[in-house]
Amino acid sequence: MSPNPNIIDTELSPAAGRGPSYAIQRVYAGFMMWLISRLLQAASAVDPVIKKDIDRLPEDFSFSMRVRSGSPALAMRKMGDDLRAVQPSALQRPALVFEFKHVAHAFLVMSFQESTPRAFANDRLAVDGDFACAMKIMRSLNRMQALVLPRFIAVRALKAYPPIGIVEKLGLAARIYGRLVIDLFKRDPS
Amino acid sequence: MNREYFEFVCPVKMVAGFRALEHIPFELDTRGSVRPMIVSDKGVVAAGLVDIVVKAITSEGGQVGPVFDDVPPDSSMDAVNAGAASYLESGCDAIIAVGGGSVMDTAKAMNIMATEGGGDPRRYAGYNNLKHRLKPYIAVPTTAGTGSEVTAISVIKDTDAGMKTFYFSQFLMPDVAVLDPRMTLKLPPMITAATAMDAMTHAVEAFTCLAKNPLSDAYAEAAIRRISEWLVPVLRKPDDARGRLELAQAAAMAGIAFSNSPVGLVHALAHTIGAMYGVHHGAANSIFLPYVLEFNLPASRADIGDLLFHLAGPEDFAGTPVERRAEAAIARIVEMKEAAHAICGLPRTLSETGKIPKEDLPKIAENSLDDGTVVMNPVDVTYEDALAVLERAWGD
Numbered sequence: 048m049s050p051n052p053n054i055i056d057t058e059l060s061p062a063a064g065r066g067p068s069y070a071i072q073r074v075y076a077g078f079m080m081w082l083i084s085r086l087l088q089a090a091s092a093v094d095p096v097i098k099k100d101i102d103r104l105p106e107d108f109s110f111s112m113r114v115r116s117g118s119p120a121l122a123m124r125k126m127g128d129d130l131r132a133v134q135p136s137a138l139q140r141p142a143l144v145f146e147f148k149h150v151a152h153a154f155l156v157m158s159f160q161e162s163t164p165r166a167f168a169n170d171r172l173a174v175d176g177d178f179a180c181a182m183k184i185m186r187s188l189n190r191m192q193a194l195v196l197p198r199f200i201a202v203r204a205l206k207a208y209p210p211i212g213i214v215e216k217l218g219l220a221a222r223i224y225g226r227l228v229i230d231l232f233k234r235d236p237s
Numbered sequence: 238m239n240r241e242y243f244e245f246v247c248p249v250k251m252v253a254g255f256r257a258l259e260h261i262p263f264e265l266d267t268r269g270s271v272r273p274m275i276v277s278d279k280g281v282v283a284a285g286l287v288d289i290v291v292k293a294i295t296s297e298g299g300q301v302g303p304v305f306d307d308v309p310p311d312s313s314m315d316a317v318n319a320g321a322a323s324y325l326e327s328g329c330d331a332i333i334a335v336g337g338g339s340v341m342d343t344a345k346a347m348n349i350m351a352t353e354g355g356g357d358p359r360r361y362a363g364y365n366n367l368k369h370r371l372k373p374y375i376a377v378p379t380t381a382g383t384g385s386e387v388t389a390i391s392v393i394k395d396t397d398a399g400m401k402t403f404y405f406s407q408f409l410m411p412d413v414a415v416l417d418p419r420m421t422l423k424l425p426p427m428i429t430a431a432t433a434m435d436a437m438t439h440a441v442e443a444f445t446c447l448a449k450n451p452l453s454d455a456y457a458e459a460a461i462r463r464i465s466e467w468l469v470p471v472l473r474k475p476d477d478a479r480g481r482l483e484l485a486q487a488a489a490m491a492g493i494a495f496s497n498s499p500v501g502l503v504h505a506l507a508h509t510i511g512a513m514y515g516v517h518h519g520a521a522n523s524i525f526l527p528y529v530l531e532f533n534l535p536a537s538r539a540d541i542g543d544l545l546f547h548l549a550g551p552e553d554f555a556g557t558p559v560e561r562r563a564e565a566a567i568a569r570i571v572e573m574k575e576a577a578h579a580i581c582g583l584p585r586t587l588s589e590t591g592k593i594p595k596e597d598l599p600k601i602a603e604n605s606l607d608d609g610t611v612v613m614n615p616v617d618v619t620y621e622d623a624l625a626v627l628e629r630a631w632g633d
């Protein structure tokens with residue numbers, strides 16, 4: 048609630064007033080999706096917990112996360128033992144799709160204003176595909192966020208912050224970011 | 238800023254109570270149907286329930302197409318295909334499902350095929366993959382439990398693919414749900430208890446999980462009140478028509494609640510032991526419900542405490558200090574389980590099912606975490622958490 052009842056809360060109408068325009072929200076969400084896919088690729092190579100879930104995904108598994116209208120989007124595919132970020136256009140029919148109804152909803156999640164479970168509960172985000180695979184990807188995304196984000200941000204994104212020591216966390220985070228940088232200098236497989 | 242947001246939908250026409258079945262001819266006529274197909278299963282046909290429905294229709298000069306009664310427990314893709322083929326061959330123009338959740342879910346998937354004119358039903362599986370309305374579909378539940386008569390969900394066992402195929406679309410919601418006490422009067426006590434506890438679990442999880450909202454809460458509360466009041470009297474006196482109708486209404490209301498505020502960890506565990514050992518869905522929910530509520534107390538103490546009002550009535554609620562209401566509510570659910578166990582042998586613990594080897598608990602915990610319903614559970618669930626709940630639910 049605004050402290051002054053005469054001031055209309057402009058956050059309720061981003062298109063009409065202040066606050067980031069939809070165009071900016073789309074650019075930001077697009078950047079975050081790009082980053083998430085690269086971080087998950089790196090984390091799945093470095094963190095044993097995530098690796099275990101990725102190993103249990105079927106051969107050639109693929110998934111995408113997108114705004115319903117088509118962009119922004121991220122796509123990943125399991126190749127051999129690795130989970131790799133690929134061009135969304137390269138996936139004909141991903142086995143699993145996470146879909147935001149509107150870019151504003153993707154923005155809420157990607158800017159840590161709304162957690163992923165809350166976005167599901169609010170019908171802003173939906174999954175289409177095999178639930179067992181969806182749960183493995185969601186667990187991996189949660190764990191990846193717990194590792195790479197500062198704790199005060201991660202607690203806003205997650206239902207529960209995992210019991211992980213600061214030394215272990217920093218060690219894994221450093222390896223994930225290091226891996227991300229190495230991957231960026233390799234040729235993109237897509 | 239208030240960030241609350243919710244969605245709620247239930248377009249199903251409810252036709253409920255005394256002589257409700259006799260409204261079916263009108264509902265068919267006003268939807269332009271002259272030849273409905275009936276979908277059922279062998280148990281329901283043997284109980285004489287399909288005859289009652291058919292007579293209600295033909296006595297007014299209506300016609301009925303073929304009766305398809307080949308639906309196995311938990312449905313099957315083969316039944317969906319065979320039923321749809323029979324629908325198309327015989328020139329039917331509507332579907333009436335007479336049965337429990339297995340029959341109603343099968344009829345929903347058949348309706349997709351009947352409307353699309355055949356093909357592979359797996360093509361339409363998943364979330365919102367139907368783009369237009371289906372043929373008129375009237376659901377006549379003969380169990381008071383699943384709420385499938387008001388939900389947008391259908392789950393079909395696919396033996397070939399070795400998995401369960403899930404359909405979700407607003408177009409799967411029946412046009413009409415007919416609740417007539419004659420349909421559940423002869424329901425055996427064990428199925429009565431198990432299905433009522435399924436409905437109880439739908440309502441309690443809708444009320445305590447993440448997507449709860451003012452409208453789903455209202456339906457959940459009304460359902461819990463009715464089941465608490467009527468389950469034990471109906472188990473004692475199975476031909477109590479008033480109580481049967483109350484339970485049928487409660488199951489529908491619980492269905493409306495959970496289709497707008499999805500279920501959580503109780504269902505994740507129940508789905509898993511259902512798939513691994515064939516434990517009846519309602520019986521499984523009944524086993525886990527109090528243990529999961531205890532696990533959820535850190536996040537849901539206030540909500541669970543509020544349920545005491547509906548589980549035990551205003552006097553007990555007022556007489557219980559606020560900080561003890563949640564425990565009292567859970568104790569009340571345990572009492573219902575004890576009563577159902579004493580009257581009809583509904584299992585209270587995993588060991589009482591006699592179907593589950595104790596050394597499988599770790600595997601059950603692991604598989605449960607892959608069930609989509611854990612996302613909506615108010616407390617995050619780790620493998621260790623799931624295993625701890627399973628060990629408590631094991632009993633001795």
Ligand SMILES: NC(=O)c1ccc[n+]([C@@H]2O[C@H](COP(=O)([O-])OP(=O)(O)OC[C@H]3O[C@@H](n4cnc5c(N)ncnc54)[C@H](O)[C@@H]3O)[C@@H](O)[C@H]2O)c1
Pocket residue numbers: 278279280281284286310311312336337338339340342379380382383384385388389390391392420421422423424425428432518519
């Ligand atoms: N679509 C949904 O929203 C939803 C929700 C929960 C469960 N389900 C599904 O529902 C199924 C379970 O349904 P259910 O619990 O209603 O059991 P059911 O439909 O499998 O029926 C159980 C048995 O009871 C018999 N029976 C049913 N009504 C009877 C009556 N009035 N008299 C005598 N016998 C009768 C049947 O012949 C059957 O043998 C599961 O497959 C589950 O996946 C669906």
Ligand SMILES: [Fe+2]
Pocket residue numbers: 383435439504518522
């Ligand atoms: Fe259920």
